[in-house]
Amino acid sequence: DFALEAELKGALRKDFLWGYATAAPQIEGAWNIDGKGPSTWDVLAHTPGRVLDNSTGDDACRSYDFFKEDVKLMKSYGVNAYRFSLSWSRIIPLGSASDPVNEAGLAFYSDLIDELLAAGITPFLTLFHWDVPAALEERYKSMLNQDKFVKDFVRYARVCFERFGDRVKHWITYNEPGVYALAGYAGGAHAPNRSSDREKYDEGDTSTEPWIVGHTQLVSHGHVVKVYRDEFQPKQGGTIGITLSGNWSEPWDVEDESDRAAAQRALEFEIAWFADPVHGIGEVDYPACMREQLGDRLPTFTDNEKKLVRGSSDFYGMNTYTAFFVRTAVPPGSPIPPEDHKGNLLWFDENKQGVSRGAESDTEWLRTSPWGFAKLLRWIWSRYHKPIFVTENGTTTKGEHVSAPPREDVLNDTHRIEFYRSYVGELAKAVKEEGIDIRSYFGWTLMDNWEWAKGYTDRFGVTWIDFESPEKTRYPKRSAAFNRQYFKHLIAEA
Numbered sequence: 001d002f003a004l005e006a007e008l009k010g011a012l013r014k015d016f017l018w019g020y021a022t023a024a025p026q027i028e029g030a031w032n033i034d035g036k037g038p039s040t041w042d043v044l045a046h047t048p049g050r051v052l053d054n055s056t057g058d059d060a061c062r063s064y065d066f067f068k069e070d071v072k073l074m075k076s077y078g079v080n081a082y083r084f085s086l087s088w089s090r091i092i093p094l095g096s097a098s099d100p101v102n103e104a105g106l107a108f109y110s111d112l113i114d115e116l117l118a119a120g121i122t123p124f125l126t127l128f129h130w131d132v133p134a135a136l137e138e139r140y141k142s143m144l145n146q147d148k149f150v151k152d153f154v155r156y157a158r159v160c161f162e163r164f165g166d167r168v169k170h171w172i173t174y175n176e177p178g179v180y181a182l183a184g185y186a187g188g189a190h191a192p193n194r195s196s197d198r199e200k201y202d203e204g205d206t207s208t209e210p211w212i213v214g215h216t217q218l219v220s221h222g223h224v225v226k227v228y229r230d231e232f233q234p235k236q237g238g239t240i241g242i243t244l245s246g247n248w249s250e251p252w253d254v255e256d257e258s259d260r261a262a263a264q265r266a267l268e269f270e271i272a273w274f275a276d277p278v279h280g281i282g283e284v285d286y287p288a289c290m291r292e293q294l295g296d297r298l299p300t301f302t303d304n305e306k307k308l309v310r311g312s313s314d315f316y317g318m319n320t321y322t323a324f325f326v327r328t329a330v331p332p333g334s335p336i337p338p339e340d341h342k343g344n345l346l347w348f349d350e351n352k353q354g355v356s357r358g359a360e361s362d363t364e365w366l367r368t369s370p371w372g373f374a375k376l377l378r379w380i381w382s383r384y385h386k387p388i389f390v391t392e393n394g395t396t397t398k399g400e401h402v403s404a405p406p407r408e409d410v411l412n413d414t415h416r417i418e419f420y421r422s423y424v425g426e427l428a429k430a431v432k433e434e435g436i437d438i439r440s441y442f443g444w445t446l447m448d449n450w451e452w453a454k455g456y457t458d459r460f461g462v463t464w465i466d467f468e469s470p471e472k473t474r475y476p477k478r479s480a481a482f483n484r485q486y487f488k489h490l491i492a493e494a
């Protein structure tokens with residue numbers, strides 16, 4: 001039993017949804033089984049040198065085979081919701097609007113949904129968590145061709161609403177469109193590996209492509225939401241939205257005006273890039289600071305796109321992990337290099353003198369910064385005033401790269417427990433003290449998994465996975481028991 005803050009008891013609404021989030025390429029495995037087509041992440045994984053530990057997601061946690069076990073595990077963790085993503089190329093192997101659907105792939109997700117509902121767990125579905133069907137990349141460079149991509153994505157979404165919408169009432173179109181655009185088309189480490197860094201990655205124009213890819217996601221999101229609202233929502237009665245990535249940016253020196261402006265720019269480049277067009281008021285456009293820095297490298301919205309995008313999310317979907325200190329990089333007046341995608345900023349990963357970002361994790365960019373989460377919740381609430389669904393939040397913890405069976409002290413992940421205790425505590429305080437409308441919390445993640453270009457080197461799970469074992473044995477960490485007790489304490493009784 002854990003000691004919990006008495007004054008937060010019952011702070012969360014009785015229908016508060018809580019559980020864990022995952023993504024198909026990170027857990028499913030079965031990358032070419034039962035008719036699944038390859039995704040751009042499969043292509044990346046099978047290209048030597050692109051994944052830190054040279055691993056693939058071919059097997060990952062084998063959730064395709066062991067999904068019933070996953071559901072049992074979640075039930076034992078006391079969750080009432082589960083957020084997972086669908087693999088587009090499992091459902092439509094070649095991806096396009098004229099390609100056939102794969103009934104075996106549809107059956108897998110249908111069975112998973114039924115299994116969840118039977119266990120009393122609400123399914124929260126993400127249509128796109130970074131895995132484009134490889135055929136669409138080969139045929140027309142996927143998101144760089146907006147018109148073709150929109151048609152294909154809309155058809156894929158329509159198939160999902162038709163097949164699952166009778167039972168699924170919570171939809172997310174895109175997971176972190178900004179991360180997808182920047183990591184895949186600027187940094188280059190994520191699929192489809194486009195970058196100006198030709199030594200390491202594939203040909204790409206870093207100065208324009210991320211902004212085009214961001215625009216394609218926004219516009220195709222808008223189209224999908226319109227289809228859902230016009231054709232499905234009236235009879236199915238669900239909600240739909242988009243999930244954005246965002247970490248708090250704190251001025252390096254709060255007394256310094258230029259540092260304060262830098263922090264605001266950081267939030268606008270990362271969050272308002274998508275959130276202003278979707279959730280904002282007034283003229284639909286990207287934030288002024290982005291327009292100013294990027295000029296016509298940043299796409300413009302047509303009148304029809306403006307209509308589609310504005311108001312196209314029933315809620316604010318929030319993924320957040322940490323906080324950074326920032327200040328201006330290039331002095332006012334001097335040119336900002338075209339490969340700057342962050343808003344002319346210097347980022348400080350380390351602790352500021354006298355002020356700590358928070359305890360270190362096993363991931364270089366991630367520290368426990370609940371103070372930043374508290375500020376970010378208020379920034380988002382005051383700027384957009386939409387119900388907030390926290391769709392991802394979590395951490396790695398040092399010392400978990402051991403062999404199976406993991407020792408008791410490894411499974412006793414106190415760093416992760418303190419992360420959840422502090423972040424969820426801030427969430428509960430924001431609700432209780434300021435009336436911020438927060439409706440869900442999904443920890444990242446259910447179990448250690450294939451952490452994209454980092455392979456199996458980062459363990460984010462509340463379940464320790466033995467990747468060496470054929471059946472990917474699952475070992476609950478103590479944080480799972482902590483969260484179970486914590487949410488029971490925080491959620492008001494019916």
Ligand code: GBH
Binds near residue numbers: 451
């Ligand atoms: C989430 O993205 C993803 O949705 C999820 O699939 C993933 O497993 C999880 O995070 C954990 O990583 O190297 O300093 O340039 C979080 C957003 C954006 C965080 C890119 C790391 C790289 C920072 N991520 N960022 S740095």
